[in-house]
Amino acid sequence: METAIQTTEPKKNYLNAEYGVMSWLLTTDHKRIALLYLGSITAFFFLGGFFAMLIRLELLTPAGDLVLSDTYNKLFTMHGVVMIFLFLIPSVPAVFGNFLVPMMIGAKDLAFPKLNLASWYIFIIGAGFILYAIVTGGLDTGWTFYTPYSTTYSNSNVVAAALGVFITGFSSIFTGLNIMVTVHRMRAPGLTWRRLPLFIWAHYATSVIMVLGTPVLAITIVLVALERLFHFGIFDARLGGDPLLFQHLFWFYSHPAVYIMILPTMGVMSEVIACFSRKRPFGYDFIAMSSVAIAVLGFLVWAHHMYVAGISTYAAMIFSLLTFFVAIPSAVKVFNWTATLYKGSITFETPMLYAFAFIGLFTIGGLTGVFLGAVGIDLHVTDTYFVVAHFHYVMVGGAVTGFMCALHFWWPKMTGKMYPEAFAKLSAVLVFVGFNLTFFPQFLLGYMGMPRRYHAYPPEFQVLNVLSTAGASILAVGFLMPMIYFAWSLRYGKDAGPNPYNAAGLEWQTSSPPTTFNFEETPVVTSEAYNYDEIDGTTQKGVEVAG
């Protein structure tokens, strides 16, 4: 009788270890903090998506009839600010990095658990300032805060929004610092650097950018606020300052920042593709080092955002060349993932569908980035929808797809429940189709000369714009569906068990959901990551060995 009672009691894990709101708001458990982030950034994702839908509805017809031009300026600005600073930058590092980095290296927590919780609060306070700016009149500078418009002419809430961006920056700095220190000092016995999962390498490289780049944005934003409040003149040509200097400082952070958004999802790809091909990733060292190379080279290309802003031709040529260089490590990754697929035992679970989408969409986004890095082409398509399409192929096709991939792959680990596979596959297909329908026409529009950031356009652009808006609607359905089936799975989903995909990696060795301290006892690592041939046993392996 006693044993019967024991079996009906659920196993202790990090979710049911404590109950009540305070047990979440004061937690220092990296897994609970990850869920706090997941909840907040999901809300911001749908807020940013709401602004995007209003933009697409306005562009359904050539006339600027749905919203005023001022309102339109605010819509695309708030879409950008919310999506970049409140969703994309924290998305994978603060949710999955937080949840998985300690588990993947066999640690009980991140190096600084209290700092980790503080990062979330800092993020929420910063987000509060941005939301305050949005509800009290909005922001219309574009997400880039270009001077002198932001410091002198804009009548919107620049200071509140700038303060919000400044504050969320510190959340990102502390997350990066925490991850870096954790990887250096908290690895389990036997887990050498070359045995680390590639997800860890990607997050390490991302953290380097967060730690080195974000402080520069912080001080730049402070100077913008000081200039707006006290007319300091540092970026104001009328007062002897130089607006180009602002652009240099801004892009010194904000170009590497796009790698903050894409690099972690590249780490996700390396895990997922290895798992569903049942193979060690081809060229482990190259994938790991390409992450580091992207982090380093990413700091040397910023002025390719400024070809038409008045930099010298010579500087433009140098930055163009450096931009081409950064394509090399990105290409190394894509080629190595495809080489991993070669002769793999591929299965098509939902995360793998997202991974395939990522490879294709990121390749298009990355290659059009090389087009834009070439000065001649950039002069032709700068400030057109070509740039918008390129950016969204990397940021939605790459980063958001990667985020969805990670969410599906590790959802069973985070919650202990399986989501309904058929619905998940359907939504993955909808996202892929909707995404391409939304953004591919924008490449064409941009090439034909439709400028970005206008709320009206000539009638001959309408067909492509209607296609784009139709695609956005499909995309919205594709993103809303997971909300429903993930929520459904929490209650009705099948129990996942510790390792539903038979995946390699320390995080799969413990129960789902894991206990508060992740492992019953500190694991000892004796082999490389991705030992799929060991996991699958010799019977499956026999064929290959014989061949």
Added chain:
Amino acid sequence: MPDSEIAVQHNLKHHFADLEQQRETSTFGMWLFLVTEIMFFGGMFATYLIYRLSYYNAWVAGSQTMEIQLGAINTAVLICSSLTMVLAVHFAKLGNRKLTTLCLILTLVLGLSFLGIKGVEYHGHWVHHEVPGLNFHFEHEGNYDPRQVMIFFSLYFAMTGMHAVHMIIGAGLLTWLLIANGRGRFTPEYNTPVEMVGLYWHFVDLVWIYLFPLLYLISHHHNG
């Protein structure tokens, strides 16, 4: 149970294997934080450098309005405070509570003196109409645009102001250390917070060591 084991049990956080790992982790984290601080100030130093190269004459004119004596005294004050800080770390490691407290108090007093002298200087700038945006009027003589001198002062206030904010945070940290040390929190086995604040304090001092010549001593020898 020996004292050292009690200290270990009391101070070891759950996710570390031993105090050694915990200390190394904290130190590494602090150094990394200081790297972010270098980048933070680096943005302003880069801005300074660009404008100084472009507007050299205005920079000289702005620099020559500075109170060099006050700046030099402040430099000496900060160097002394670095000495007392490092002594505080030393005595904390030896487990000498009284001398640790004394050195922390000295550091705090020197830090507050710096802020006081800086306040006197800021007051002087206000009186001489050298505060950009709020109260600025510069007598123009020589081959430069007076607006360029305003940018010099903008950067002067941004850089020294940001440095002063760091000093104020440092003073807060020292106060916290004094309270913790008074309660006997630190032992020869566990004194990481003293060491961490020490690193921070030295960094903030070091920033001033660069600010002083860059802002006060430009082309000073021409002036005799």
